Amino acid sequence: MKQVPPGRSVEVRVPASSANLGPGFDSIGLALGLWDRYVVTTSDSGGLSIEVTGEGAGDVPTDDRHLVHSTMQHTWGVLGVAPPAGLRIQATNGVPHSRGLGSSASAIVAGVVAAQALSAGLGLDDRDEAYAEWPAPGQPMPVDLGLAVHVSSRLEGHPDNASASVLGGLTVSWMPDGSGLDRGEQTVSARIALHRDVEVVVFVPDTQLATRTARAVLPATVPLAAAAADAGRAALLVHALATDPSHLHAATRDWLHQEARRSSYPETMELVDLLRSQGHAAVVSGAGPSVLVLSTHGSVEQVQAGSLAPRWERLVPGVPEHGACIRVR
Ligand SMILES: Nc1ncnc2c1ncn2[C@@H]1O[C@H](COP(=O)(O)OP(=O)(O)OP(=O)(O)O)[C@@H](O)[C@H]1O
Ligand SMILES: N[C@@H](CCO)C(=O)O
Incomplete structure (x- = not known):
């Protein structure tokens, strides 16, 4: 199995979201301009380091139970790559927790997209050819947003918050056969202007x-x-x-x-x-x-x-x- 290389670092910003908007229970979501920011860095020395400032500092665990970390591990499992030997997560959180503003979805989305980005160039999909060399600092790093919607919605348990945090704006999400998230159906989202x-x-x-x-x-x-x-x-x-x-x-x-x-x-x-x-x-x-x-x-x-x-x-x-x-x- 390929391993996420050391010496890579990405900055991830993810917006808050409001779900339901009244009648759109578990389906309609709206991104809000309150942001969590993470710098995630891989290294070749073992161990995990997590620093949190802003919302949740002192409350959220800073070990392997941290939601961004556990989500990254899960996503690397989905992608079929081994985690790096060392990982540092620096969080600056602006999304208030447990207030109905989608903080858990923001954290999960951050973990999914950070894991995807740090795995770029490992030959996992077509997009990877572009990342045979790790891009220069400051470059945007596109990830598979459809996969991010699906994986983050499954982890969150409902797709409304996660979809809006991945795609921004107004989103409507559904499972193609209506069977529900727990059956493993792919979650799909439409982005509405x-x-x-x-x-x-x-x-x-x-x-x-x-x-x-x-x-x-x-x-x-x-x-x-x-x-x-x-x-x-x-x-x-x-x-x-x-x-x-x-x-x-x-x-x-x-x-x-x-x-x-x-x-x-x-x-x-x-x-x-x-x-x-x-x-x-x-x-x-x-x-x-x-x-x-x-x-x-x-x-x-x-x-x-x-x-x-x-x-x-x-x-x-x-x-x-x-x-x-x-x-x-
Ligand atoms: N940025 C974060 N880093 C780590 N853990 C987080 C983060 N944001 C949320 N969590 C975890 O998720 C919990 C809040 O999740 P919960 O689903 O109850 O509320 P919410 O997502 O803010 O609200 P809602 O889903 O109703 O919009 C926090 O108590 C914390 O354990
Ligand atoms: N649709 C979910 C959103 C939680 O943020 C609920 O209302 O339980």
Whole structure:
């Protein structure tokens, strides 16, 4: 088996994401302009070194349980290459953890694309001929984004966050035969161009909610009427985001997951209810507890938390056109 060579270094930047956007549960994702940055370097001396600054510093493990490291090991297994003898990961994290902003997906995507990039030129695919020599520092390093969507979605367990972090912008993801991630189906994502007027506001609380906890309260089955209503609104949502933002308020109604999780994030729903009563297209961001508002450039200043503001940090992060970026160091 070929081994990832020593002496290679890449810089990887990956954006945050918001999943669901109301009715697009486990399918629709939107990249957000908050970024994790990693420098990943291989060496010929054994051992692992991980340094973390920013979000998660002091909380995430800095040994082989670190999510970026474990994801890289998994990806090298998928690619059929042996890991390098030594590995250094320097993380500067800007994506808040367990706030519904896709931090775990960002970390997983970083691990997948870093592992792909560091394996370039090993004869693993056609693209590799271009990397017979390791590129000069500063060069962009393209990776197989379709593979990155698939591997990161499988590891994350749902494709909405991971796809947006890989591709940027607005994404809709699905499994071709609808059998679900656990059956090993390839995940596919469509990248949809956002209407130029769309702008987003995010309200981030101090409190955290693990996605696993928020998923545990969801019912195994839902009434046909709820499924039908969400399907219609999800279709309208894509139209509203791509073509006609005047429909955003109606398009962000959801009957599948937000009410079922209300007791897990009462303050989040209090803010969603307040903003929606004012005509803003507010939704729970991912599994919460952050709140996302889909607005327009001209209306964004009107999106305020009012009397609830002290509990929330208000951000206008922008929606990046591109997702994960990889450069040679
Ligand atoms: N950059 C990172 N480096 C290492 N571990 C991370 C990183 N980001 C997230 N994690 C791990 O993932 C956990 C958060 O995952 P979780 O799925 O609960 O929340 P989230 O991804 O932020 O939210 P959501 O999936 O609802 O958008 C953290 O507690 C940490 O263990
Ligand atoms: N679709 C997932 C997103 C988690 O970020 C959920 O709502 O559980």
